[in-house]
Amino acid sequence: MKIQELADKMGLTAHTIRFYEKEGLLDGRHIQREKNNYRNYSDEAIERLKLIKKFQGIGCSLAELKTILQDHDTNTRTNQEVMEWIGQKIDEIERKKAEYDHMLVTLHWMLEYRKALIDDPDKAEAMMAQFRALSAE
Amino acid sequence: MKIQELADKMGLTAHTIRFYEKEGLLDGRHIQREKNNYRNYSDEAIERLKLIKKFQGIGCSLAELKTILQDHDTNTRTNQEVMEWIGQKIDEIERKKAEYDHMLVTLHWMLEYRKALIDDPDKAEAMMAQFRALSAE
DNA sequence: CTAAACTATGAAGTGAACTCTAAGGCAAGC
């Protein structure tokens, strides 16, 4: 399978696949060279790219993926270690979600304040007074 | 107030404050020059930086902030427009939160699968079979 | 046979928000 064919199959560009290779995410099991120096991809390359996409989908950087794939290839990690790693990832994402929740609290406050400005100036003033009191703490 | 004093007060570095100035987030109302060409910051600069932090806190980029601050300075936007903008921001953040939720679903599945690998190999196999069936769709 | 379409390479560009460097001027403490 040539690079464009693989790219189409996986919804990537040929550039990106070469980039992954340069980053060390693919190796001899996935790529051979033909006599014209064109890359020839095995079916394992498809599985590899699926794995890459899956881990990208759970928020892994390419640097992290490189380590994960190496460990995967060499069977370095115990089940226990993998479970700890997953736990850490979950915590990390929960933290980011909490940040967004905090943003949403602020935004909903802003929206309510703007509504009050139109409908109920007394309420708007009260909200602002309370906000200032909290900020001053 | 000199730059380092302001930086300490606001929990920023002097570099960052100069950077904000270069980006057009601060102007003559906030910065004057002394005869030795040092920057001298007014109290308004503190309010300005607080405003910048607040909007950064709800996920605004500096480019966005530049527009927001200009509108704020010139009173360009109607209440209605501001409310629409807040609504869009809320949607944007809800979308990002949903992405994280999707990551969490995957991660919790991975964790449960690993647990099953240890405690209940039949369950692990069933999970994997079901996963493959879903992937094939 | 030729032109389009594919392949290869290394290097540079993108954007966001800083962060740091180099090279120098001014000020305060000992």
Next chain:
DNA sequence: GCTTGCCTTAGAGTTCACTTCATAGTTTAG
């Protein structure tokens, strides 16, 4: 009067995951 520690500037470096560019060799369709 010397060191330390501010201050100034323009500009380069950082991180991430590509993307684009420039240039050139190979294959294929008409």
